[in-house]
Amino acid sequence: MYSTTVYLYQQITKVLLVDTSGGYFTARYDTVYAKQLTVNKGVDNVLLFEFINQEEKPVNITGSSFVFRLMNQTGDQLLVEKPMVTLSATLGRVKVVLDNADTINITAQPGSYSIQRTAGDYVQAVYVDANSGARADCNIVNSVLPAFVPSEMLTIPTIYGKAQQLQPGPTNWPDWALYPQPVNTTQLTEFYSSHMPTSGQSLTTVKMDMDHYTGTVKFQAADTYESVWYDVTESFEFFNETSTQYFNIVGFYNLIRAGFNNSQGFGASATAEVTDGVITGITVNNSGQGYVAPPKIQILGNGSGAEAIVTSVGNGQIGPITVTNGGSGYLPLQYQGTIAATVLITTGYITNLQYR
Numbered sequence: 001m002y003s004t005t006v007y008l009y010q011q012i013t014k015v016l017l018v019d020t021s022g023g024y025f026t027a028r029y030d031t032v033y034a035k036q037l038t039v040n041k042g043v044d045n046v047l048l049f050e051f052i053n054q055e056e057k058p059v060n061i062t063g064s065s066f067v068f069r070l071m072n073q074t075g076d077q078l079l080v081e082k083p084m085v086t087l088s089a090t091l092g093r094v095k096v097v098l099d100n101a102d103t104i105n106i107t108a109q110p111g112s113y114s115i116q117r118t119a120g121d122y123v124q125a126v127y128v129d130a131n132s133g134a135r136a137d138c139n140i141v142n143s144v145l146p147a148f149v150p151s152e153m154l155t156i157p158t159i160y161g162k163a164q165q166l167q168p169g170p171t172n173w174p175d176w177a178l179y180p181q182p183v184n185t186t187q188l189t190e191f192y193s194s195h196m197p198t199s200g201q202s203l204t205t206v207k208m209d210m211d212h213y214t215g216t217v218k219f220q221a222a223d224t225y226e227s228v229w230y231d232v233t234e235s236f237e238f239f240n241e242t243s244t245q246y247f248n249i250v251g252f253y254n255l256i257r258a259g260f261n262n263s264q265g266f267g268a269s270a271t272a273e274v275t276d277g278v279i280t281g282i283t284v285n286n287s288g289q290g291y292v293a294p295p296k297i298q299i300l301g302n303g304s305g306a307e308a309i310v311t312s313v314g315n316g317q318i319g320p321i322t323v324t325n326g327g328s329g330y331l332p333l334q335y336q337g338t339i340a341a342t343v344l345i346t347t348g349y350i351t352n353l354q355y356r
Contacts, residue, residue, distance in 0.1 A: 207354045
């Protein structure tokens with residue numbers, strides 16, 4: 001039987017309300033027990049608040065009314081305004097319910113909220129921020145009712161575009177800042193963007209296939225294409241990795257890009273030995289330096305099916321190369337002279353990049 005432990009999570013927040021009942025007159029602005037709220041679109045959000053005074057005791061809110069306001073992050077746009085319901089006046093507890101109708105048309109975004117108290121002619125701000133401010137952070141997310149976002153392709157840009165251009169090349173090389181990328185009608189080649197516009201989403205998922213990849217992967221963000229990029233994830237390390245990897249970038253960023261570094265190792269070279277079109281062995285001519293994991297071995301030529309692996313790496317140098325499949329048809333072409341196959345040693349590849 002499959003079972004899962006589920007924890008009941010209730011958003012209850014303690015905030016500072018200056019007690020005007022006569023017991024306290026001086027606001028000392030001690031640390032407020034505030035935390036960042038999360039509002040999920042498409043469902044009912046029950047937000048509970050408990051008002052305490054400077055002595056961390058409940059404030060009696062008998063005769064008071066409260067209004068909850070949800071705003072954008074800069075505070076210049078009112079998104080939702082609702083009266084709050086008193087649960088216990090003597091214990092200073094109130095709630096507000098933001099239902100589907102309140103949030104469904106709001107774009108997922110980092111926002112802010114405030115609470116206003118009215119008691120007779122007295123209008124007061126509740127200190128909901130840890131720095132004794134009357135406005136605090138609130139994330140509006142699509143986690144419960146997500147909109148379908150199709151995956152889009154990414155490429156690692158070079159001066160040659162998505163793939164090496166045929167001659168003659170285009171008049172102007174593609175502008176990687178453009179989104180979406182234009183279609184080159186001359187060569188029928190679409191240039192995919194290397195940047196990920198997030199469309200205001202709080203979660204971006206990147207998928208990629210690794211082919212014997214040794215190196216690092218990290219993600220950066222920027223406000224515009226001309227802004228300074230900064231890291232938003234740690235640097236993930238991989239050693240001779242062949243698999244499909246998924247990365248989640250959490251946070252509200254206008255643009256995200258992936259950064260790769262697979263320069264761990266260089267200089268190794270080898271020669272293939274061929275008999276009757278079959279790869280029978282590979283001799284290492286130069287063990288190279290800086291290798292931290294076995295590199296990828298490719299055998300290029302007129303044949304097919306040949307495979308080989310590096311059996312060990314030590315002190316940054318590659319060890320012997322073992323042929324695991326000799327393939328067939330590796331015969332010299334006329335322009336190659338006596339060379340029937342070429343051995344290519346790399347630190348692997350990243351392919352099939354997609355994001356959503």
